[in-house]
Amino acid sequence: MDYPIRDFAMGGGILIAVVAILHVFVSHFAVGGGIVMAALETAAVKRGDRPLRDLVKRSSMILLLLSTVFGAISGVGIWFTIGVVHPAATSSLIHTFVWAWATEWAFFLLEVVTALAWVATWDKVSPRTHLLLIWLYAFAAFMSLVVIQGILGFMLTPGSYPATLSFRDGFLNPTYLPGILFRTGVCILLAAAWMAFAALRENDRTARARLSRILGSVGALGLGIAGIGWLAWERALPESVQRLFLGEKPLLATLATARSHTFRMFLVAAVLALLVTLLPRLQSWPVAILALLAGAGVLAGYERVREGVRKPFVIAEQMFSNGVLVSEIDALNEKGILSKAVWATKEAGGRAVSTGEAVFRAQCAACHTRDGYLGIRKIASAMDADFAVMFLTAMRDDGANWKARAAGQAVRPDYPFMPPFVGTDEELNALALWLASLNAPAVAEVTRAR
């Protein structure tokens, strides 16, 4: 929060989501591709199955280009992006998990080397060496997932970490294993879906049908594993979140909706996987594209729900998405948010920023834009200054609930998806006036109509 602030037209959250979604598709394919291609190449060598071997070879270049180029750069990209949007949270995560990230990096190094070597040695080395390369790749890629899931799970369900501050407690958190299971299934599913395009390039119709059937069953297997993982993951979530899934708060229906969409994607992917397995001659480009989209939809839905469940925290029970720590709520109410967020009054280009807008930039801009995603102008369209003061005061009072919850008490905040407002009365009033000023003519009309 005391870092410089950048206003992104699309919103920092959306920026992270765009980079992250692209990366997770590719990285899951990279992991699943390793497992599936290693298994299929092994089967091809054992049986002397030329079409199966050619399928793997045709898929290998895509694996290389996506994994070592796009995957590597977009992975760094997520880091760059969260560092720019949430510098304090990134710093905190780095301090806690630097050795875990370093371990993941070691596996990624092996992943890149073996991917390059594997693709470069088709038709050059013995089958035994080639299999060694792809199995090493599969091992390294899977291990990078095993490591990174500890950090992703921690951000959502830190378990007993806030009390013990133990790395092990944070890493081996409640959603760790279910997350690995789900992601492994999706990795396999996505790999099968990607490889379906390479299978369609097989000229021999009988061989093409056989390859499609194999990939259909691999996809179904992945989907089954992912389904079990999802169920286990949901059970590991706090009960309050599970109730939200069931639509407990109608005003916060986003989570329940995203969950339903994900289930629909599961269903579509399952139907297509079974269709291709049972009637492989029906496999075609449109079916393959649909299957890939459904698989991507399952993963996107999971990530959307995961992000939604985590709100309003960026690190559960410790740091809100705007960088305010639960532990500093009282101090900031006393001294004012702008005593810490000194950069909030400074905008790129040197434009003058009013106090109210500065408070918005410090506290709200991590999630809300002015007119884009979660646009504050629209949200505040029916607010006049008095209403805004009332609303913000209630949000400031909610800070006590968040503190009590972080201390382990069974207290439920009134605004479960919003960080509390923190700041002095002057800052609160300034923000209220600024919010009201965004729609001044419209609010004036409402007031006149009254």
Added chain:
Amino acid sequence: MPAETLLPALDPMPIPGPPWLFHVLWLVTFAIHVVGVNVVLGSSLVGTVASFDRDRAFGRGVAKFFAEINTWAISLTITFGIAPLLFLQVLHGRLFYSATVIVAPAWLGLLLLLMAAYYLTYLGKYRLRAGKGAALPFALSALLFLCVAAIQVAVHLLSVQPGRWEGVLAQPWTLLADRAFVPRFLHFVLAGVTLAGILLAWIAVRRPPAEEERANASARAMFGVKIALLATVLQLVVGLWLTISVPREVLLGLMRGGGATMAPFTIGIFAGFGLLVFLARIRDPFADRASVRRSIELFGLAMILMLVTRHQLRDIYISAAGAGSTPATTGQWGVFAIFLVSFVLCLALSIVALVKSARDRPPHGEATA
């Protein structure tokens, strides 16, 4: 507003190990990363120059050599860039994040430039394999890599000078107004060109080629030596320019550091001069293979010593800006041990994979993968 007021507070979370450990790991992994950066930058530039050579066969041959190297080098360079970035964030997170937020559009744009440059390299490689020209993709990719290098240099300089942050946020173009920016950028670029030239020469003369290949290999080696020589001569001028461009208090800090700072700096400069002498002596690279090899060794020595100096200069910059800090530390030795074991294991397996890939060539008639 005074720079100290704008400096974010130290992260209250302790760092999971002693600072010296992170400094060592940072320096070691960064050295490997910089070798890659030099190869990539230099290869793309020299490859582009070669693509425009009037002798088309020679030019394409050299360009193909660099394209084949670069598709590997780029992946490994990016991969080896991750580790130093991690350790940098542990030690100087508040400086690094602040600088990247201030120049966020350029910083995030760097990723797109990098990706485009990478795919252009692949495009060039496959065009050359198909017997087509690849001057345009190479030129574009070289240009993009230069932009990436410029952004990295600018962000580095900004991160260690908090006093410039407010001004750059208000007027972004002042990012490039740092006196040390241009010489520092050129210093990196010329190092890359030197390494690419020596690498080309060394690979050409490393093993005696077949008689019909000798003329071509000799021409390549001489081309590499000339390029490296020219870049080293320019480097000496740029090095002097860079030295006098650094803020006075930083330069004084370097000198006051005594042997610890002056020894690497001075020996590094001497290694540069030595490199110049060895390169200038080479008339026939085949006859004087030892000089070519010695050039690589001297380049390596100069590079490592200059990296040490760079690391020390960063600390002096930060101290001069009053942004130095002593973070709280805690031990995560168990997890560190896991990292160390994983790293050694992965490194060993990587070497096994590479050696097997290079050596395993089944005899004619036996099955291949």
